[in-house]
Amino acid sequence: MAPYAGQSFAEGLPPYALGFSPNGTLAPIYSPIMIHWNETMNWTSVEEAFNYTDNVTVWNSSNGTWAHNYTANTSVFTPTEALNYSTEYWVNINVTAKDLANNLLDQDKNGTGGYWPADVLSWNFTTIYEDVYLPFAKAHGPNGTAVPIDAQFVIVWNETMNWTSVEEAFGYSNGTTVFDSSDGMWSHIESTNTSTFTPSAYLMLDTTYDVSINSSATDINGNNLDGNKNGTVDDWPEDVLTWNFTTGEPPPVVLSTYPDDGLTEVDPNTEIMVQFSKPMHMAFTQNGFSVSDGLTNLTVADGTVTWNPAMTIMTFQPASALANNTTHTILLDSLWVRDQGGSNLDGDRDGVGGDNFTSQFTTWLDPPLPKVIHTNPPDGSSNIPANMILNLIFNIEMNTASVEDAFSYTNGILEKDSSSGTVEWFDDDKVFSFRPAVILDYDAVYTVTLNSSARSAYDMPLDGNGNDVIEVGDDHVFSFSTAPKPPEVTSSYPINGDIGVPVDIGAIMLNFSKSMDTVSVLNGLTVTPTFGFTSVWQGQDMNLTLVLNQTLAEATQYLISIHGLATDVDGNRIDGNGDGLGGDEYMLRFTVASSIDQTPPVVEDVFPDHNSTGVLINTFIAVDFSKVMNRTAVENAFTVMNGSTTVNGSFSWSVSGTAFKFTPTSALAYNTTYTARLSASASDLDGNTIGNDVAWQFVTESESAGSSLDEIWWLLAVIFMLSVIICAQYIRGRALRMKMRRANVEIKKLRKELGKRSADQTDASVDKATNGDAGEIPDALSNTQGVEEKGPGGKPSVTNDTTPEGGPPENKP
Secondary structure (H helix, E strand, O other), X not given: OOEOOOOOOOOOOOOOEEEEEOOEEEEOOOOOEEEEEOOOEOHHHHHHHEEEEOOOOEEEHHHEEEEEEOOOOEEXXXXXXXXXXXXXXXXXXOOOOEEOOOOEOOOOOOXXXXXXXXXXXXXXXXXOOOOOOOOOEEEEEOXXXXXXXXXXEEEEEOOOEOHHHHHXXXXXXXXXXXXXXXXXXXXXXXXXXXXXXXXXXXXXXXXXXXXXXXXXXXXXXXXXXXXXXXXXXXXXXXXXXXXXXXXXXXXXXXXXXXXXXXXXXXXXXXXXXXXXXXXXXXXXXXXXXXXXXXXXXXXXXXXXXXXXXXXXXXXXXXXXXXXXOOEEEEEEOOOOOEEXXXXXXXXXXXXXXXXXXXXXXXXXXXXXXXXXXXXXXXXXXXXXXXXXOEEEEEOOOEOHHHHHHHEEEEOOOOEEEHHHEEEEEEOOOOEEEEEEOOOOOOOOEEEEEEOOOOEEOOOOEOOOOOOOOOOOOOOEEEXXXXXXXXXXXXXXXXXXXXXXXOOOOOEEEEEEOOOEOHHHHHHOEEEEOOOOEEEEEEOOOOEEEEEEOOOOOOOOEEEEEEOOOOEEOOOOEOEOOOOOOOOEOEEEEEEEOOOOOOOOOOEEEEXXXXXXXXXXXXXXXXXXXXXXXXXXXXXXXXXXXXXXXXXXXXXXXXXXXXXXXXXXXXXXXXXXXXXXXXXXXXXXXXOOEOOOOEEEEEEEOOHHHHHHHHHHHHHHHHHHHHHHHHHHHHHHHHHHHHHHHHHHHHHHHHHHHXXXXXXXXXXXXXHHHHOOOOOOOOHHHHOOOOOEEEOHHHOEEEOOOOXXXXXXXXXXX
């Protein structure tokens, strides 16, 4: 045999059909042709490779319609025309059919596809002989009266019907409104030939409904309905299936009791419960209730009665214990017991009210010994998940504390007790449930022990071996083994969540913790969006490489998944989510790089700072980004709010386009908290957004702070003016002192000159006196001591100097 021309020799698992239909004989003439594949196929190649023949005529895909299911890997072809009766057909799918990796069909499953004729998918079937039997209804309902308003319509046919024709032929009416199949939902069971219609709304109470199924309903071979069962068709309206019924309020019935009817070993202190189908009339129902042991008849007066809010459950607690080892009968007298609408009890549930209800139970002689009647996991079970929840089910209510103290489990190395997990109790303390805090060891044998110290709520010791005998050391012991650790993907390339993966990555690698069943892995492997690849296994089937036959799509997220049914070579299902338990799907997501910059911008700085206070009311708000931004997107994303009030303003941008300033139209309010917000939609020029909202707050200055500042400025102005004046005075005084110093110098000069002149005058006087011409000396010149002078600064000073040599100074003005 030679390979089909053009076959790819790339490594990988070639496709084949797991199943197909129809098969054998008696195939309906309206049968679709179905193929179930081992993997997702190239559906176009399947349709092109398909044909079927009756050995006279050959038909292909153009003679019908195809439907393909990616999840189920199925292809369904529906012929345009019905097949011929009693005819053998051959269906062929040529070897040109291929999977998504372009591997050709390998129907002989030898691992090599594309060989003709061995790899051609071919089978035959024979259609049913011409049907001479006509369809009819064997039974239908509901019927009669008092039909519940939530009733379903049921028809049982004598053969399999064309369900679509049944639905199209169906209708019902309440005399005012006509309903059809669109007013509810159909279900059909082919194995029992049963059709059930459930109305989408309740029927009307106390109303007669007429139901009809027209004679256009057919069986699967196209024979019309024979409604009157006379063996002929086309008798209208005789062959129309019709019936009617009347809705009404059904009488109440007892749904359940506790103790159950026939129950033995009942606690004499038990409560007695009755559940009804409808809300009951409390007084009448309680009058009709009694419990009797043949000697004593208890009524509600002999205990306490409670009802649930819906008035459908009555509970009676006798005031004293019932007699031991005695059969008790619960009686509900229908003459009294009735619902809130006045309908009497239907005790025998025949649909008609007015008959009594009875139920019996027997109390114990002594409280029974507590026993473990069931465990989960069962004794001797294997392959139990490591995260199991352990349950012990008892025959009677237990003393919960004693059970928890008596419980232990071990893997043969370490023993643990109930404190090593979480304990819950259910069913009136009859079910003990234990969840270990840490999952159990993989592939280990565990032994669970409930020692004989466990006791029932009636203080009876545990009957561990269930022989109804009280014995020393009567423990209950069972064991089980846990499953091996499931296989998992230990690493991958790309890694999960990776972004920026090259479009020409070439290969995707998955590394498993165990040797895998390669067929189950590849059958469970899907790629979304799809791409062509060749699978290569290495490393004892622990390393899977998907060699890509194409480049990946730019800026696209891919998902590679492996179904939870994939197993290792020992049949252990894959642990896809890494929780230590097998059977869940593995998923690898990665995103292919884009030629467009996809780095999101970042807000690097804001003004005013977050939580800043005392901000000037005429401030601006500014934001600095890490990238050049889309101005329109940023401005649309930016708001400044005072509570629910938006602040209006204008924007201005830096030359670089990485920062903006927002200037409010008017001054902000004093002592007010403002919130500036930049929503996540703010983006750069490539459309990358900041990802999350950025918000910050600031508080403006108070009005009093502004007035104090004005006062400070005025004070500073006054101080400045005073300083100017003082400086001017200082300069002026300095000039005066300089003038006085110069004056003193002049005075000293005058004194010297005066002294010189006085001496000259003295000599002249002496000469005059000597000559007899001398006069009296002036006091002003002779009294030179004690003369007051003005010293520096104009202050008077006293001098005691004697007249200087040469005479007194010249007396000048």
